[in-house]
Amino acid sequence: MEQNSRTTELIIITGMSGAGKTVAIQSFEDLGFFTIDNLPPELLPTFLQLMRDSGKSMRRVAAVMDLRGGNFFHSLLDAIDTLEKDPHVAVRILFLDADNQTLVSRYKETRRSHPLSSGGLILQGIKKERDMLMDLQGRAQYIYNTTGMKPRDLKERITADFSSSDENNFTINVISFGFKHSIPIDADLVFDVRFLPNPYYIEELKPHSGLDAPVADYVLQWQETQELIEKLTDLFQFMIPQYKKEGKAQLTIAFGCTGGQHRSVTLAEYFGKVLGEKDRTIVTHRDVKGRKD
Numbered sequence: 001m002e003q004n005s006r007t008t009e010l011i012i013i014t015g016m017s018g019a020g021k022t023v024a025i026q027s028f029e030d031l032g033f034f035t036i037d038n039l040p041p042e043l044l045p046t047f048l049q050l051m052r053d054s055g056k057s058m059r060r061v062a063a064v065m066d067l068r069g070g071n072f073f074h075s076l077l078d079a080i081d082t083l084e085k086d087p088h089v090a091v092r093i094l095f096l097d098a099d100n101q102t103l104v105s106r107y108k109e110t111r112r113s114h115p116l117s118s119g120g121l122i123l124q125g126i127k128k129e130r131d132m133l134m135d136l137q138g139r140a141q142y143i144y145n146t147t148g149m150k151p152r153d154l155k156e157r158i159t160a161d162f163s164s165s166d167e168n169n170f171t172i173n174v175i176s177f178g179f180k181h182s183i184p185i186d187a188d189l190v191f192d193v194r195f196l197p198n199p200y201y202i203e204e205l206k207p208h209s210g211l212d213a214p215v216a217d218y219v220l221q222w223q224e225t226q227e228l229i230e231k232l233t234d235l236f237q238f239m240i241p242q243y244k245k246e247g248k249a250q251l252t253i254a255f256g257c258t259g260g261q262h263r264s265v266t267l268a269e270y271f272g273k274v275l276g277e278k279d280r281t282i283v284t285h286r287d288v289k290g291r292k293d
Contacts, residue, residue, distance in 0.1 A: 017126075077139070
């Protein structure tokens with residue numbers, strides 16, 4: 001939706017309980033958004049109208065809406081439909097997700113009960129919530145899977161996507177991972193680089209990662225690596241403009257090797273720099289041991 005000076009940018013933050021909504025709303029507040037936590041969906045159109053009637057110049061609003069709203073939550077989709085018809089409001093949905101194991105672990109760490117567990121097992125509440133949110137997730141323009149993310153990672157991603165409403169919001173997320181630790185479920189494009197020569201079998205390179213120059217030099221020296229880079233460069237040059245043309249806000253490219261330490265990290269770093277010359281790019285190394293923040 002094209003925005004003007006009188007348009008209110010509204011970000012609805014929702015998703016799975018325990019997926020990082022608290023960190024998200026704090027990040028939006030740091031970006032200068034007027035933030036609301038746990039606003040009942042039925043009150044959202046009324047709130048925006050009152051804000052306009054009062055003459056307040058709140059043009060960027062972020063609101064968390066989740067299952068804490070109880071019986072109000074079912075009306076969220078209706079509220080979104082209503083607001084999308086308002087020419088003075090630009091609505092976008094940020095849906096936060098994580099895998100079940102991560103969500104269970106987070107609840108155990110905080111010793112909190114899941115809002116849908118009714119005193120039962122946490123996992124049962126998570127599965128029930130996931131079913132309830134399926135339609136809403138399908139409506140989201142942004143879906144972040146926070147599995148393996150630290151609070152800083154989530155904040156950086158939100159900053160990249162929402163730091164300025166009048167700039168190009170297209171963001172490329174480049175991820176390295178290890179297949180033995182599972183494929184990132186939020187990846188749009190996944191490239192298996194396990195066919196490349198493996199530094200793991202070189203004694204002096206084994207304890208290091210693709211963030212270290214000797215490992216990167218080893219991976220990049222091979223003809224098959226250079227051919228792969230050439231072909232992927234051509235592919236990205238074709239595909240990325242098509243994603244932008246379709247109005248996609250973000251693209252997640254994942255490179256995987258066996259353990260997520262050497263080859264995938266090298267390729268993610270390489271393309272993070274290359275793609276970052278034209279678009280905002282965030283590089284995440286999900287499985288690098290001892291990664292520093």
